[in-house]
Amino acid sequence: xxxxxxxxxxxxxxxxxxxxxxxxxxxxxxxxxxxxxxxxxxxxxxxxxxxxxxxxxxxxxxxxxxxxxxxxxxxxxxxxxxxxxxxxxxxxxxxxxxxxxxxxxxxxxxxxxx
Amino acid sequence: xxxxxxxxxxxxxxxxxxxxxxxxxxxxxxxxxxxxxxxxxxxxxxxxxxxxxxxxxxxxxxxxxxxxxxxxxxxxxxxxxxxxxxxxxxxxxxxxxxxxxxxxxxxxx
Numbered sequence: 171x172x173x174x175x176x177x178x179x180x181x182x183x184x185x186x187x188x189x190x191x192x193x194x195x196x197x198x199x200x201x202x203x204x205x206x207x208x209x210x211x212x213x214x215x216x217x218x219x220x221x222x223x224x225x226x227x228x229x230x231x232x233x234x235x236x237x238x239x240x241x242x243x244x245x246x247x248x249x250x251x252x253x254x255x256x257x258x259x260x261x262x263x264x265x266x267x268x269x270x271x272x273x274x275x276x277x278x279x280x281x282x283x284x
Numbered sequence: 285x286x287x288x289x290x291x292x293x294x295x296x297x298x299x300x301x302x303x304x305x306x307x308x309x310x311x312x313x314x315x316x317x318x319x320x321x322x323x324x325x326x327x328x329x330x331x332x333x334x335x336x337x338x339x340x341x342x343x344x345x346x347x348x349x350x351x352x353x354x355x356x357x358x359x360x361x362x363x364x365x366x367x368x369x370x371x372x373x374x375x376x377x378x379x380x381x382x383x384x385x386x387x388x389x390x391x392x393x
Binding site for chain 1: 288380
């Protein structure tokens, strides 16, 4: 398997549920990202990990909790979400976090919060 | 107001037409990216620019740092070019990225 994969592709959850999104990259990259894409809004960068260390957290609510156990895997743990959190969540990776590094995106997880 | 503005928001073209999508930004940047998002969500990075012009196949991207403006051109457009094209900038003050809302392109056979 190559590239960046995300599971599940679709997720429906209630506001009291706890779920996790998974991202895996097979590119040997050192940096990984979580993005949120809401309808009619620009992409929002949520978290950045470089060499397993979180380098950016863009004022994301604590109900979103990232985890990066190694350079190939990235998780987004979800709990007590709100309906406005319904969106497409995209994972990406790049060789490092340099300005010139190209990001490679996964297919996304379509999340619906009821 | 968004730090990155794209125009037009929607564009319909006949196959074979020359297409231009514009991106203006209001912040200092270290790099600008053009992304392509197909229906279903998958995003592909097309170009990373910090100055000048880049060409890849039928796609050409230019940037004018002084005017804070970039353009993405598609020559001899084809229905498979139909997608949303997103402009993104990386700030020169740190690690933050800002994204435009995208230009939805439909190329009709």
